[in-house]
Amino acid sequence: MPRPLFSLLVAVSLAVSLHQFGLAALIHAKAWLAPILVQQAWEKSLAGHGRSVKPWPWADTWPVARLVVPSLGVTRYVLYGDSGHALAFGPGHDSGSAPIGSEGVAVVGGHRDTHFAFLRRLRQGLLVEVELPDRRRRRYQVVETSVVDSSQGLLPVTHSGEQLLLVTCYPFGAINAAGPMRLVVRMAPAENGDGSRLSSDLRA
Amino acid sequence: MNLPRLYRTVSRDRQRFECLSWWLCFRCLPVLLMILLSLLLLSATAVRAESVAAGDVGSGQLLLTDQQGKVHTAMTQRSRVDMRISGMVAVVRLEQVFRNETEDWMEGVYAFPLPGSSAVRFMQMKLGERRIVGKIKEKEEARKSYQKALHAGKKASLVEQQRPNLFTTRVANVAPGEEVVVELEYVQTALYQDGRFSVRLPTTITPRYMPGIPGDELRSLTVLPTHGWAVPTDQVADAPAISPLQHADPGSDVQPHNPLEIYIELDAGMPLASVDSPYHQVILNRSGQLYTLQLAAGKTEMDRDFVLNWRPVAASAPAGALFTEQVDGEFYGLLMLVPPALQQPASLPPRELIFVIDTSGSMGGVSIRQARASLGRSLQLLRQQDRFNIIEFNSDYRMLFRRAQPATSHNLQLAGEFTRHLHASGGTEMLPVLRAALSAQDDVDELVTQPPLRQVVFITDGAVGNEEALFGEIVERIGASRLFTVGIGSAPNSWFMRKAADYGRGSYTSIGEETEVDATMSNLFKRLSTPAALDIDVTWPDTAEVWPQRVPDLYAGEPLHLLVKLGSELPDQPLIVSGRVGDSDWQTSLQWPAQQSEAAPRHAGVASLWARKKIEQLLGEKHRAEDPQSLRDKVLPIALRHQLLSPYTSYVAVEEAKARPSDAALESRPVPNSRPRGQSSQPYAYPRTATTATANIWLGSLLLLIAIFVRLCRQEGEHA
Numbered sequence: 001m002p003r004p005l006f007s008l009l010v011a012v013s014l015a016v017s018l019h020q021f022g023l024a025a026l027i028h029a030k031a032w033l034a035p036i037l038v039q040q041a042w043e044k045s046l047a048g049h050g051r052s053v054k055p056w057p058w059a060d061t062w063p064v065a066r067l068v069v070p071s072l073g074v075t076r077y078v079l080y081g082d083s084g085h086a087l088a089f090g091p092g093h094d095s096g097s098a099p100i101g102s103e104g105v106a107v108v109g110g111h112r113d114t115h116f117a118f119l120r121r122l123r124q125g126l127l128v129e130v131e132l133p134d135r136r137r138r139r140y141q142v143v144e145t146s147v148v149d150s151s152q153g154l155l156p157v158t159h160s161g162e163q164l165l166l167v168t169c170y171p172f173g174a175i176n177a178a179g180p181m182r183l184v185v186r187m188a189p190a191e192n193g194d195g196s197r198l199s200s201d202l203r204a
Numbered sequence: 205m206n207l208p209r210l211y212r213t214v215s216r217d218r219q220r221f222e223c224l225s226w227w228l229c230f231r232c233l234p235v236l237l238m239i240l241l242s243l244l245l246l247s248a249t250a251v252r253a254e255s256v257a258a259g260d261v262g263s264g265q266l267l268l269t270d271q272q273g274k275v276h277t278a279m280t281q282r283s284r285v286d287m288r289i290s291g292m293v294a295v296v297r298l299e300q301v302f303r304n305e306t307e308d309w310m311e312g313v314y315a316f317p318l319p320g321s322s323a324v325r326f327m328q329m330k331l332g333e334r335r336i337v338g339k340i341k342e343k344e345e346a347r348k349s350y351q352k353a354l355h356a357g358k359k360a361s362l363v364e365q366q367r368p369n370l371f372t373t374r375v376a377n378v379a380p381g382e383e384v385v386v387e388l389e390y391v392q393t394a395l396y397q398d399g400r401f402s403v404r405l406p407t408t409i410t411p412r413y414m415p416g417i418p419g420d421e422l423r424s425l426t427v428l429p430t431h432g433w434a435v436p437t438d439q440v441a442d443a444p445a446i447s448p449l450q451h452a453d454p455g456s457d458v459q460p461h462n463p464l465e466i467y468i469e470l471d472a473g474m475p476l477a478s479v480d481s482p483y484h485q486v487i488l489n490r491s492g493q494l495y496t497l498q499l500a501a502g503k504t505e506m507d508r509d510f511v512l513n514w515r516p517v518a519a520s521a522p523a524g525a526l527f528t529e530q531v532d533g534e535f536y537g538l539l540m541l542v543p544p545a546l547q548q549p550a551s552l553p554p555r556e557l558i559f560v561i562d563t564s565g566s567m568g569g570v571s572i573r574q575a576r577a578s579l580g581r582s583l584q585l586l587r588q589q590d591r592f593n594i595i596e597f598n599s600d601y602r603m604l605f606r607r608a609q610p611a612t613s614h615n616l617q618l619a620g621e622f623t624r625h626l627h628a629s630g631g632t633e634m635l636p637v638l639r640a641a642l643s644a645q646d647d648v649d650e651l652v653t654q655p656p657l658r659q660v661v662f663i664t665d666g667a668v669g670n671e672e673a674l675f676g677e678i679v680e681r682i683g684a685s686r687l688f689t690v691g692i693g694s695a696p697n698s699w700f701m702r703k704a705a706d707y708g709r710g711s712y713t714s715i716g717e718e719t720e721v722d723a724t725m726s727n728l729f730k731r732l733s734t735p736a737a738l739d740i741d742v743t744w745p746d747t748a749e750v751w752p753q754r755v756p757d758l759y760a761g762e763p764l765h766l767l768v769k770l771g772s773e774l775p776d777q778p779l780i781v782s783g784r785v786g787d788s789d790w791q792t793s794l795q796w797p798a799q800q801s802e803a804a805p806r807h808a809g810v811a812s813l814w815a816r817k818k819i820e821q822l823l824g825e826k827h828r829a830e831d832p833q834s835l836r837d838k839v840l841p842i843a844l845r846h847q848l849l850s851p852y853t854s855y856v857a858v859e860e861a862k863a864r865p866s867d868a869a870l871e872s873r874p875v876p877n878s879r880p881r882g883q884s885s886q887p888y889a890y891p892r893t894a895t896t897a898t899a900n901i902w903l904g905s906l907l908l909l910i911a912i913f914v915r916l917c918r919q920e921g922e923h924a
Contacts, residue, residue, distance in 0.1 A: 003918075006914060006915075006917075006918045009910075009911075009914050010911045010914050010915050010918075013907045013908070013910045013911035013914070014907075014908070014911045016903075016904075016907050017903075017904040017905070017906075017907035017908040017911065018904070019904075020900045020901070020903045020904030020907065021900070021901065021904040023896065023897070023900045024896075024897040024898075024900035024901045024904065027895045027896070027897040027900070028897060031895075060627075080627075080629070081627070081629070082891040087891070087892075087893065088895070092891070094891060097565075099599070099630065107891070109891030109892075109893045110893060111893055111894060111895050112893055112894050113894065113895050113897050113898055114895065114897075116893065167891055167893060168893045168894075169892075169893040169894035173898065174894070174898070175898050175899045175902055176894075176899070177892075177894040177895060177896045177898075177899060178892070178894070179894065182893070
């Protein structure tokens with residue numbers, strides 16, 4: 001092979017590879033940076049008695065809840081809407097489903113490789129705390145985790161009882177971003193009263 | 205390998221490169237990346253193993269399913285429509301072909317829409333060459349005979365009305381791989397508005413919001429499974445019956461989930477300037493005044509309404525028409541009349557316009573864009589002296605101003621900003637917002653006198669389950685206000701919006717695509733600003749029974765539309781219609797068709813339309829405090845006599861022979877609808893929850909490796 005062709009091949013491969021790394025870095029940078037801004041918006045939202053505050057002026061989403069898993073040390077800000085746009089910045093609440101913390105099934109989706117990577121560590125019985133913009137606090141308990149094929153079934157939305165579904169793609173670490181499998185973590189409100197006792201019991 | 209030796213090897217390697225940076229770039233970086241890559245690979249495998257342990261994938265079970273078990277398309281459906289339009293009356297044959305794709309015996313349940321004014325008057329079940337004509341029966345009776353056949357293993361079919369525009373077909377005991385055809389015939393009228401006729405054929409159902417508190421105890425009321433996704437609530441007791449499942453992924457015209465074929469014969473009875481179908485590509489043939497029409501692609505996905513429009517040439521635009529039919533020795537008539545247009549629109553007194561815009565979850569996708577565009581256009585059409593307000597609603601409602609404000613440029617700017625930031629989310633709680641929009645301002649003071657004209661423009665897809673409660677609210681509160689509804693989206697609940705406008709004494713328009721927004725809103729504003737034709741009176745013979753009984757006021761571009769039963773003879777006297785348009789009176793007369801009953805042109809279907817109208821009007825009485833039992837007693841005989849589907853009657857067809865062997869089990873499955881085109885994913889569709897980051901890293905690493913490999917090869921070549 002002639003010399004210039006070699007150089008060209010090396011240059012092109014390097015350039016494309018750099019571009020790919022750049023894209024990946026951008027995705028992770030956005031996912032890492034956004035929550036910092038979202039956190040500030042959330043605090044303003046709390047101070048403003050539940051008013052929606054956009055994390056940056058041109059954002060088309062805003063935080064609607066704060067999700068904390070004490071046993072894993074995980075904190076996530078749930079954004080409005082589960083379009084691809086919102087999910088780049090944080091887990092998103094499907095605006096068509098029930099509002100979080102009220103009667104009905106609320107669906108929150110998140111990217112498996114960024115914000116919802118922690119879902120694989122959720123086990124049955126784990127406690128998840130949710131704070132709402134009006135300072136209400138809800139405690140949920142993981143009822144079950146299941147892997148479903150989204151091309152086969154539908155998420156049933158019944159209006160009976162309060163539930164929170166966390167949805168992310170499955171399997172973790174897979175290359176294909178458009179795969180049909182989903183991991184669904186179903187959570188129901190933890191029994192009223194002493195939630196901390198409950199969690200220590202379960203950990204034991 | 206000890207440390208000094210390693211150092212020597214590394215420095216010797218370094219000297220092979222000209223400078224340090226080259227060495228770093230082509231030796232260190234690749235090695236680092238290789239290490240990283242192997243780490244990534246290792247961790248990914250570890251994670252996979254871990255998560256398999258977490259969820260119980262091992263069983264291969266899909267845990268998240270509906271109550272009936274796994275949702276999959278065990279039963280598929282395709283439809284064929286044959287429509288004959290004569291004048292203004294369309295007689296439609298709808299064939300639904302159900303196919304069992306499984307190895308088991310099946311019952312299929314299919315919920316489907318029909319036009320809100322359709323009179324379903326015939327049903328038959330076709331099994332290969334055999335035809336079993338369906339019988340109209342009282343609802344419970346029909347259910348019982350269907351259920352008996354279902355358990356006995358006989359093929360049977362049941363067609364029920366859930367709403368005037370939402371029906372359910374059930375087919376029982378379909379053998380594995382078998383096809384069962386259910387054929388329906390219904391009559392509908394073409395709509396004439398703004399000089400254009402149109403016929404609408406809905407094909408799918410936008411998922412409806414069910415307000416109220418859920419109650420599982422209500423579920424046991426029905427024995428036949430409905431497979432709906434919703435749970436009955438205290439406000440919508442039949443929620444499961446009107447919430448059919450949808451295919452998870454949107455279909456396309458090339459590969460439809462529910463294919464639809466359409467064949468139309470149009471005999472308008474007048475020269476036409478144009479015939480078109482705005483949402484589908486069609487092939488049009490013409491011979492004389494007869495047009496035939498079919499889909500260009502042969503079939504289409506049932507994901508949006510099919511609409512056919514035709515416009516008469518200006519010179520022959522009809523001012524009025526009488527269609528008659530004789531059934532069982534009795535004459536029935538359909539009167540269509542266009543009042544003269546006002547030449548000089550009188551200056552209108554200042555008015556108050558309240559825009560109510562639906563921002564619920566079902567409006568997501570193209571619908572909310574259309575709604576925003578319509579609202580934006582409306583704001584442009586406001587006059588300086590108008591007062592206006594905007595109310596958006598989903599689970600809750602939010603007003604732009606506390607009370608209506610004058611349309612100053614500042615206020616319009618605020619409104620524009622408000623409109624641009626509307627998003628679709630949450631439920632569809634229509635009752636409170638209707639209450640707020642329709643109740644007159646209680647706090648009128650001396651400075652703000654109540655304006656004489658208060659018009660409410662209601663922009664929505666009408667996807668709610670508690671229509672009747674809303675009608676009641678409108679009847680109770682409409683007062684001097686007028687309600688105009690604007691239907692949005694690919695598959696709006698047109699019946700609800702048309703009836704709401706009826707009860708609200710306004711009119712209904714629909715927008716199916718964003719390109720129509722301009723023309724439709726301009727027409728609507730013409731209607732809003734031109735006074736209606738009032739006090740319309742028709743000189744019917746004494747024996748005539750006319751529906752609707754109270755002649756409604758008309759808006760610009762709208763025709764009078766009355767159905768009448770005339771008795772055994774057509775009257776001799778011409779029909780005289782009089783009324784008031786603007787400040788002047790007008791009067792017109794219409795000749796009845798030829799007196800000879802044999803020669804009288806028969807417009808098949810007018811009798812069914814009359815009966816259907818009568819039932820609709822009688823049922824409307826329940827909002828004016830009519831006892832439901834006496835209503836039923838009035839409606840049931842008419843429905844049975846005219847063989848019409850109604851809330852109290854159903855069609856059932858049962859084959860005599862037993863088909864299913866006694867030892868074979870029967871399963872019941874829903875037949876899913878297609879998702880309305882352009883609608884954003886519903887709550888029960890899964891979000892897309894993976895980024896391309898992983899793929900990016902893999903591809904990047906791969907290319908980097910190639911670059912290194914190529915570079916190394918070249919070096920080898922140079923050294924050699």
